[in-house]
Amino acid sequence: MSETTIATDKAPAVEVKNLSKHYGPVKALRNVDLTIAAGEYFVLLGPSGGGKTTLLRTIGGFHKPTEGQVLLHGRDMSHLPPDKRPTTMVFQAYALFPHMTVLQNVSYGLKVAGIDRKQAEEKAAAMMDVVGLSGFAERKPHELSGGQQQRVQLARALVLDRDILLLDEPLAALDAQLRKDMCLELKHLQEKVGITFIHVTHNQEEAMTVADRIALVADGNLVEHGKARDIYRAPVKKFTASFVGENNMLSGRVSDVNGVSCTVDVAGSQLVVQKRGQQVAHGQPVDLSIRSELVQLSRANGSNNAGDGHSILGSYDEAVYLGLTTSHLVRLPNGVEMTSRTISDAVDDLPTPGDPVRLHWQPEAIRLHTS
Ligand SMILES: Nc1ncnc2c1ncn2[C@@H]1O[C@H](COP(=O)(O)OP(=O)(O)O)[C@@H](O)[C@H]1O
Ligand SMILES: [Mg+2]
Structure with missing residues (x-):
């Protein structure tokens, strides 16, 4: 190799190093180490109360680590607020502004960021096409189905052009059939936009459908992680075998x-x-x-x-x-x-x-x- 060789390896999207988070006496995360590559669809899977939301929110900057570090694209961002990070969070469908149209909801974040109205609305309309919402621009949230409302939330997050999308139980409010459909849509959407998705769920089928890789999180520990198929077919830890499949x-x-x-x-x-x-x-x-x-x-x-x-x-x-x-x-x-x-x-x-x-x-x- 000559010395003019340019490194093409990108820094990982996320590196969590020896991360602990305590709420008073509750040890919500214990010495977690985790690396997520850029462009991966990564799922945090585990039972309720295991620490998934805490881990996601600490990556997003909504919580400060008690101990350890969060590096995003190679930079230590452990102490930066959410808006200074390359992350954006998808909230539940009910967090839409009810009095605004779909277009206004999707373009809102861009306008807040100082982008002029026309440009913001053009960008929002383009993202609405990507998530399958063209033709719905003038509707109000209450005129949409649950799945459509969830798509508005996705568009609202994706339009901000951040590199890492954080999704906390994004399909939990949907009924079983819609959840299945939306799962596949999320997977295809991630392939289309190519950014890193980190998706929290307690539902193993949902995890298997969307994930490139899965990490099992329980009792504040990262129990095991690997390719979705390997986690299913070749679990190493007893917990993984009892939780998956x-x-x-x-x-x-x-x-x-x-x-x-x-x-x-x-x-x-x-x-x-x-x-x-x-x-x-x-x-x-x-x-x-x-x-x-x-x-x-x-x-x-x-x-x-x-x-x-x-x-x-x-x-x-x-x-x-x-x-x-x-x-x-x-x-x-x-x-x-x-x-x-x-x-x-x-x-x-x-x-x-x-x-x-x-x-x-x-x-x-x-x-x-x-x-
Ligand atoms: N703000 C908080 N204050 C105190 N305890 C919390 C807080 N948030 C979460 N916890 C506790 O931390 C643990 C992990 O919670 P959480 O990260 O929400 O788990 P999960 O998302 O896997 O259900 C639980 O025991 C929960 O009760
Ligand atoms: Mg949670």
């Missing part, structure tokens, strides 16, 4: 360690699981997870009762019909309930409650969690 969670003790895999005693069954680089010791309590759609169900007929390391015996409880799929609930000898989820009507010869059954899976389908 529909995982069966099993507790057991390591009964044997051998090379790339180990054996775990779960209610007397010896289950073989790949270690995937994790360290375990004989006798150690561990957790296992397996997604319900990767568990198959068959009748236990005596001839298949010998354990093969990838199956477990139980007694059939009930079928829960969910339309496209059916969940078969099976009770293990230790009282734990497991679920096998199949396409509806895929199981012929359905067992009746109390029948002995075997749940089985492909060897790589089950995952080990040591924390």
Whole structure:
């Protein structure tokens, strides 16, 4: 490489370093480290009260860190107010000005920023096209559907031309079908405008639909982060497995360690699981997870009762019909309930409650969690 080579790597949009935020005795964030690349659609996912909003608002400058730093595009902005940062926040639909038209709502921020009215309205109209609101310029918010109002909020934020858009539960007020539609629209919108989106939600389907990458946030900690697909298919932490997807969670003790895999005693069954680089010791309590759609169900007929390391015996409880799929609930000898989820009507010869059954899976389908 010659010394005239120009660095093309952009600084990350967001770097959060050792960030803690306390509200009095409440530790809302504990030593969080996180990097978000420019142009990413990034989701903060986790249960209510976990610290997602606090993290988003600290990135946006609405909260000061108790400890640690927030760098935006490589610059430490930990102590700058929101309007001095390259961020803008999308608020809920009900935060629109009710007496103003859509065009006035969208152009308001530009006018406040000193841009002349004609130019502001031209820019606002262009952004309304981008979010699918052309033709609605003269309507008042109450003449719009919930989804349209949410689009006005998006246009109002995007028109300010900041590089990082912060969205806190942006779809929470919408009904289920509209939320699904808007999810896809948000994803396409982000691809169209190309700026960084940071989206907070407690809804895993919403997260999976929109995200390039997801960070799990719970109890003030950043538990795990990764590509949306990896978080779903290959969760490392027990919390992630229990929060994302529909995982069966099993507790057991390591009964044997051998090379790339180990054996775990779960209610007397010896289950073989790949270690995937994790360290375990004989006798150690561990957790296992397996997604319900990767568990198959068959009748236990005596001839298949010998354990093969990838199956477990139980007694059939009930079928829960969910339309496209059916969940078969099976009770293990230790009282734990497991679920096998199949396409509806895929199981012929359905067992009746109390029948002995075997749940089985492909060897790589089950995952080990040591924390
Ligand atoms: N302004 C505040 N004052 C005191 N406690 C707060 C405040 N805001 C949030 N909290 C607390 O901080 C924790 C994290 O809250 P929050 O960031 O809103 O979580 P989430 O968005 O994941 O639901 C919760 O225990 C919440 O009660
Ligand atoms: Mg919140």
